[in-house]
Amino acid sequence: MEEVQLQERYADPVPEALCIAPAAKVGDVSDAIDTPSLVLDLDAFEDNLRTMQVLAERHGVALRPHAKAHRCPEIALRQVALGAVGICCQKVTEAVPFVQAGLRDIHISNEIVGEPKLRLLAQLARKAHITVCADHAVALRALSAAMAGHGASVGVMVDVDVGQKRCGVQTPGEAVELAKLARALPGISFAGIQAYHGGLQHKRSLDQRQKACDKAARLVRRYVDALEQAGIACPVVTGGGTGTAVFDVASQLYTEIQSGTYAFMDTDYGGIDWGEALAFRHSLFLLGTVMSTPAADRAIMDFGLKSTSAESGAPRPVGWPGLRCVAVHDEHSILQADDAKNMPALGDKIRLIPGHCDPTFNLHDSVVALRGDRVEAIWAISARGLSR
Known part of the structure; x- marks a missing residue:
């Protein structure tokens, strides 16, 4: 009897106010994308x-x-x-x-x-x-x-x-x-x-x-x-x-x-010598938000190992010279600045190139496809987690 009552108690639908909104909608500007998110430069x-x-x-x-x-x-x-x-x-x-x-x-x-x-x-x-x-x-x-x-x-x-x-x-x-x-x-x-x-x-x-x-x-x-x-x-x-x-x-x-x-490219492939015969552009990025700035030269991001792989190296910030990702924890990543004058502010959104794209894709339900600064599409990563 007690088990039935518990099932009934937790069988109520989640109130609409508690439903999780998607990270992005078609037409959004990139700054409106919730993080951490995987984004693709189309x-x-x-x-x-x-x-x-x-x-x-x-x-x-x-x-x-x-x-x-x-x-x-x-x-x-x-x-x-x-x-x-x-x-x-x-x-x-x-x-x-x-x-x-x-x-x-x-x-x-x-x-x-x-x-x-x-x-x-x-x-x-x-x-x-x-x-x-x-x-x-x-x-x-x-x-x-x-x-x-x-x-x-x-x-x-x-x-x-x-x-x-x-x-x-x-x-x-x-x-x-x-x-x-x-x-x-x-x-x-x-x-x-x-x-x-x-x-x-x-x-x-x-x-x-x-x-x-x-x-x-x-x-x-x-x-x-x-x-x-x-x-x-x-x-x-x-x-x-x-x-x-x-x-x-x-x-x-x-x-x-x-x-x-x-x-897509990633930091690992981006670091090899390609010569002049072939050239690819980085198109895949992890978008994260600065959630803490505990020191003048340190920023803490809102993503970690549950959003990006690190076995091939930490993700690399784009557009921030001298800013490096020095640690990736479960739910946090630590960025270190060579010069405190070139530090992101609390709430800033930063794009980072994943160290290894394959396992990073596998950590996300979808990828946000951008054309310029606008969301053109959101594609499901339908095969994530299917590893048998």
Whole structure:
């Protein structure tokens, strides 16, 4: 009886006066946006999309942007509308909002193990063209059984290790055997290979990245040659990323690249040597408010680790020379000024470039899209938190 009374007590709807208003509305000026909020400069964002699309098309390579960078269907739809062949997702659940939004060509750039994941994958495969990665015969047989059992089919990219030392088969011979198995089993087909090396993306020097990419490309060539010698066509070689894109498209090995961060940039990618071949603008910012000024050279912001990642470094203030973010706590971030004369005031709003865009997107329900100083749209980050 007591439990029923408690349920009734807390079942009352929240009074309208207590409802949380959205952080922004279309038409608002940027100063009216509540904080902390993730904001996107549409002009810079659209320039970045065009830059990467043109690079890929110039070399006859398909662009398959990685949606794990943003987890926002509206962004993916704009990339595809501009010419991308489809998108990548990293997890099965992550792909669901994109399929629901109308994306029909998705590569899940990861191994899929476990009955719940395989069951959901089969449901997605009946609505869209799906490819997945595999690097083990046991996983491949389970994938086949699940697809055949649910009346679905997926393409298989044999995952090959080209130096990342994460997932992927270790020898060309293993790749050939898995490709043969994928061609023989029901519910699946051999679609190509995935050759991704995330560590190369962040090498600081342009020359270092080029040499590392050349080494990885030689490994990729061994896998492609082994498949050809076995009489197995390899229609797709997918991989690459933002930091290595200029080398990936010129390698004449990759048929598609999986760049993701290029659309937004962050402090980590912003700190590498890009040379003259490629240039992207920072389009993604964390908007915060100064909530305390306890010292002449110190300001406390109203965001912390629940609004921005810090594993790749603290976010960097924009437009405030000599102002640095020196600490990120759960709910606060500390800005330190080299000169107290260049200090924001209580209530000032500051834009900061995230240290790493992918996990920062995952901390927000939406991104506020700005055209100049006005809110043009608010896009849901529908796949945030979907990590199974």
